[in-house]
Amino acid sequence: MIRFLRSLASLKLTLAGMVGFAVGVIVYRGDISHTQWWVAAPLLLLAFNLLAAIVTNPRFRYQPGLLLFHICLLLIAGLAAVDKLIAFEGTVEIVAGTAFAADQVRHLRRGPWHRTQLHQVEFTQGDLRVEYVDGLRRGRTSSTLWLPRTPGAIERIQVGDKRPLIAAGYRFYTTSNKGYAALLTWRDRNGVALTGSINFPSYPLNDWKQNNQWIMPNGASLDISLLVAPQAYARRTAWTLDDETTPGRIRVRHAGAERVLAPGERIAIAGGSIQFEEARMWMGYRIVYVPLLPWLLVTALTGVLGLTWHLWGKFGRAAPRAATAGMEASPTNA
Amino acid sequence: MPEMTIMQVTVTLLAAGTLYSLLGVWGVLHHEYERHALLLLGFVTALLAVAIALRWIRIGHGPFVTMFEILLSNVFSIGLVYLVAALWVPAVRHGIATVYCILLVLAAWALAAPTTETPLPPTYHNAWLWAHVTVGKLFLGVCVAAVGLATILLLRLRHSNWWCREDNVVAADRAVWRLMMLAFVFHSLMLIAGAAWAQDAWGRYWAWDPLETWSLLTWCALAITLHLRVTFSRLPQAAGWSLVIGVFGLAFLTFFGVPFVSVAPHKGAM
Numbered sequence: 001m002i003r004f005l006r007s008l009a010s011l012k013l014t015l016a017g018m019v020g021f022a023v024g025v026i027v028y029r030g031d032i033s034h035t036q037w038w039v040a041a042p043l044l045l046l047a048f049n050l051l052a053a054i055v056t057n058p059r060f061r062y063q064p065g066l067l068l069f070h071i072c073l074l075l076i077a078g079l080a081a082v083d084k085l086i087a088f089e090g091t092v093e094i095v096a097g098t099a100f101a102a103d104q105v106r107h108l109r110r111g112p113w114h115r116t117q118l119h120q121v122e123f124t125q126g127d128l129r130v131e132y133v134d135g136l137r138r139g140r141t142s143s144t145l146w147l148p149r150t151p152g153a154i155e156r157i158q159v160g161d162k163r164p165l166i167a168a169g170y171r172f173y174t175t176s177n178k179g180y181a182a183l184l185t186w187r188d189r190n191g192v193a194l195t196g197s198i199n200f201p202s203y204p205l206n207d208w209k210q211n212n213q214w215i216m217p218n219g220a221s222l223d224i225s226l227l228v229a230p231q232a233y234a235r236r237t238a239w240t241l242d243d244e245t246t247p248g249r250i251r252v253r254h255a256g257a258e259r260v261l262a263p264g265e266r267i268a269i270a271g272g273s274i275q276f277e278e279a280r281m282w283m284g285y286r287i288v289y290v291p292l293l294p295w296l297l298v299t300a301l302t303g304v305l306g307l308t309w310h311l312w313g314k315f316g317r318a319a320p321r322a323a324t325a326g327m328e329a330s331p332t333n334a
Numbered sequence: 335m336p337e338m339t340i341m342q343v344t345v346t347l348l349a350a351g352t353l354y355s356l357l358g359v360w361g362v363l364h365h366e367y368e369r370h371a372l373l374l375l376g377f378v379t380a381l382l383a384v385a386i387a388l389r390w391i392r393i394g395h396g397p398f399v400t401m402f403e404i405l406l407s408n409v410f411s412i413g414l415v416y417l418v419a420a421l422w423v424p425a426v427r428h429g430i431a432t433v434y435c436i437l438l439v440l441a442a443w444a445l446a447a448p449t450t451e452t453p454l455p456p457t458y459h460n461a462w463l464w465a466h467v468t469v470g471k472l473f474l475g476v477c478v479a480a481v482g483l484a485t486i487l488l489l490r491l492r493h494s495n496w497w498c499r500e501d502n503v504v505a506a507d508r509a510v511w512r513l514m515m516l517a518f519v520f521h522s523l524m525l526i527a528g529a530a531w532a533q534d535a536w537g538r539y540w541a542w543d544p545l546e547t548w549s550l551l552t553w554c555a556l557a558i559t560l561h562l563r564v565t566f567s568r569l570p571q572a573a574g575w576s577l578v579i580g581v582f583g584l585a586f587l588t589f590f591g592v593p594f595v596s597v598a599p600h601k602g603a604m
Contacts, residue, residue, distance in 0.1 A: 139456055290533075
């Protein structure tokens with residue numbers, strides 16, 4: 001057994017594992033069409049190689065800084081693996097004045113061990129403000145959120161750019177994906193009203209195609225366009241995207257006819273009517289669940305601290321000048 | 335634009351310094367050429383500090399965004415780190431000719447780069463960015479100091495009349511490896527700070543974007559090089575020095591190649 005462990009602890013195997021890992025990184029590069037085993041297999045080999053070295057190599061154990069660094073590498077690999085299993089990543093678009101709904105979240109990545117708690121998250125989207133410093137160069141993003149606290153109390157918080165909303169362990173980051181939405185009310189012949197919103201493509205990125213289709217409750221579809229006035233960015237000056245710049249009218253096309261609606265106006269359509277309430281802004285959020293993040297950071301920093309300790313112990317004691325004293329007095333090539 | 339004028343002066347001085355130190359290495363000059371070349375480098379670094387300060391005051395943010403700014407700040411930081419290393423470890427001074435060559439390439443490139451003033455993206459307003467950039471520059475500076483020495487040591491194999499005493503080579507070789515170990519520490523810190531910044535800026539600490547992937551490969555190459563030295567005690571010195579130069583080549587590509595051909599967020603795209 002010891003002989004096997006000694007073979008497993010070989011530094012040559014370490015090198016093979018590291019070269020394998022580098023090759024795996026080149027092949028994988030986050031491309032999901034390749035299996036993660038390109039990266040995971042060399043890491044597993046390195047992990048066993050390191051564990052065997054810790055058990056069989058007393059010199060390794062007597063260098064605490066170096067040992068700490070390598071143990072931290074092992075822990076980072078373990079934490080990253082667990083992170084893959086429990087992590088969650090998704091996106092959601094929320095219209096101003098409406099509440100977050102977990103069933104609207106689009107799942108991008110969900111670890112097999114992830115138990116969703118998104119239904120515990122409660123907040124309502126408030127005002128949005130995106131500053132543009134020069135034409136289409138985006139500056140700061142600010143999004144107001146209303147969070148229910150103690151019964152009856154609501155807290156107002158501001159998120160944006162580097163500041164996410166953290167709720168039930170999830171982090172909600174604002175993104176560059178944002179735009180306008182039309183709030184519409186459908187009334188059937190019996191007067192039963194149903195209000196919903198339709199989001200237009202991200203603005204100003206897609207300012208040339210601010211249209212979308214709405215499938216009415218009776219199954220018919222409506223083509224709706226937002227009538228956007230030329231914005232300040234066309235002049236390449238600083239401007240702000242917020243509620244005040246929200247356009248006021250939409251164009252509705254149905255069955256070959258089209259009509260422009262201002263807020264509060266309605267058109268009759270077979271089986272009922274559509275009323276345009278108002279245009280609002282929506283914000284796209286990126287949702288991530290990475291509960292091990294602080295542990296990864298602490299472990300990584302501890303590892304580097306261990307390495308620094310090791311190097312300091314190895315080289316710090318010998319003054320570099322003394323080590324090279326012979327050079328300064330030596331003849332040169334002159 | 336004053337910093338452009340300073341950059342032109344810098345390139346001229348760096349070209350003169352390169353020529354002077356190459357003549358020194360060739361054995362044409364008095365052995366004190368290293369001291370003179372260091373003094374000139376100190377002057378150039380001070381000039382670059384003025385250029386960075388002037389631009390910073392005018393546009394309101396540090397040299398983090400455009401290619402011109404990144405090259406300008408790197409010529410400054412590499413020069414400064416090299417000067418400190420040369421004062422701390424005298425053996426490092428022997429590599430000054432290579433360092434001048436590298437700085438000249440970067441400075442000439444900066445002259446060719448557009449000097450457009452770009453506002454700081456919102457994701458750059460972050461303390462982790464400062465940590466990431468600082469340790470990144472320390473890594474590159476230390477790496478350049480090591481590669482300068484490794485190149486001269488390799489050339490010495492062909493021209494053995496340089497540095498006649500063998501203990502010069504022993505001390506220089508030792509300095510190369512110590513600097514590479516220090517570079518490994520700084521590179522590790524750069525990856526950590528970069529991941530923390532990415533988490534704040536884009537909501538993910540690692541996304542395999544081209545710059546992240548290539549910096550991880552540089553870290554691997556550095557780790558492999560250091561392990562090779564430990565594993566094979568009879569590793570020929572020339573092979574070790576060549577590996578050091580190879581690691582620097584990879585780091586150079588990562589720092590100055592990938593960010594400008596990739597459309598990943600690292601480019602600062604908004």
